[in-house]
Amino acid sequence: MMYEPKRQHPAYILSVLIEQIRNIIIPIIILFVSGDKGSIFQYLFAIVLVVFPVVSAIIKWYRFTYYVTEDGFRIRSGLFVIENTFIQKERIQSVAINAGFIQQLFHVVSVRIETAGGKKAEGVLNAIPKDEALALRNEILQFKKKKIDEVQTSEKSEPVDESSVDFTAKVDFKKLVLAGITSFEVGIAFAVLASLFSQIEDLLPNSVYEAIYNQIQSFTYMMFFILFLGCLLLSLVFTTLRYVLKFANFTVHRKESQLMITRGLFEKNEFNVSIKRIQGVVVEEGIFRQLFGYATIYVEAVGMGDSQENGRHVLHPFIKMKHVPEFLTNFIPSISYDAISHRAPKRARKSYYSWSILIFLIVALAIVLLPFVQFWALGLVLIGVFIGEIRYRYAGYTLLDRTVILQSGFFSRTTAIIPRERIQVLIGKQSMLQKRAKLKSIYITILSSQFGRTYKVKHLDEKDVNRMIGWFS
Structure with missing residues (x-):
């Protein structure tokens, strides 16, 4: 059944149609707003703009077929130019299953097939039944497991019995709310809100805008402060709601050597990550989350990764720092984790101070001549x-x-846990000023998503960096 060419669910037509209408909605509005109203040209052109996307979506659905072979996955598509895509099963790194709002209405899902080194998902199915998507994923996973077993047998290595390995972790609603509140996204939301307020003159009628402007002019300092707090609270509510919806029903499940990550309420996402493909683990503690002792755990894996998380997969969105070692032992036993044992030496403090103070000093000097800001200019230096x-x-x-x-x-504290065999490049850099202070910086690059990712620590003791170089070489 899986080896026969198939078409996607007709819901694919609707998804393509919506995407195309989104691209032409502005020309249609301009067409009717400008020109002679009721002209035959307007109506004929509008009909063409509406009919063409419908016909195009139907043809795209009809011409798009896919099927699984013994050793690969094939897609045949194209409207005027036929495109044949073949993906070998052994090159597939992950199979991500998502379900947006429209897909959930028709009980279908989208599937993204990702390979190592690809700049985008090589295979995308926008609307297929979920049981078929799961069967496709299992087909690929079984093939890869069989290949690994064959390699282990040929190398006469003793296979590890993982048949009984089964761990599951979930995040409850209360923790998600706290995670949303402590996420630093409130600053981004506040900036977006401020940007919208700056464009309010263009959005509102002149009479309404003038009434609001006159009312604001009569505000006291206390009223401005209350307005600021209100906007901050609105931003906090928005980011918390967004975070809860994004990570609702979050579950990470380890079965043998596979990690299955599911999340989302209106848009359900499922990620499949092989433990053997994980290049490193990142523990990130936001400035507010540190107050409560919580962090977010990411995994760096070969393949496309999660575009919403800068190419990384969220392994746990909100976990107590004291529980991180046990969690990693259960879900990624190949990763060794321990507390930080070596810190930057005291003589490195002035190196960290210098650039921060210099940047803020330049900003302070640029605004010090403005009225009523001399005190704030001094405050910028203290921030540095x-x-x-x-x-x-x-x-x-x-x-x-x-x-x-x-x-x-x-502001956020980032801890990168990198196995030696996953390191692509390790570089120790030393400037003239660092050489005088016997300091050195370390740069480590791993293969992650479609590009390499580099983690660095500046101004460490020269002997410590040399020791790491010797350890790697």
């Missing part, structure tokens, strides 16, 4: 000192037998 101290305190590393752990950060 504060940021420099944070960066200094965050910098550190731990060197284990087969793993290096780097920690650095700005």
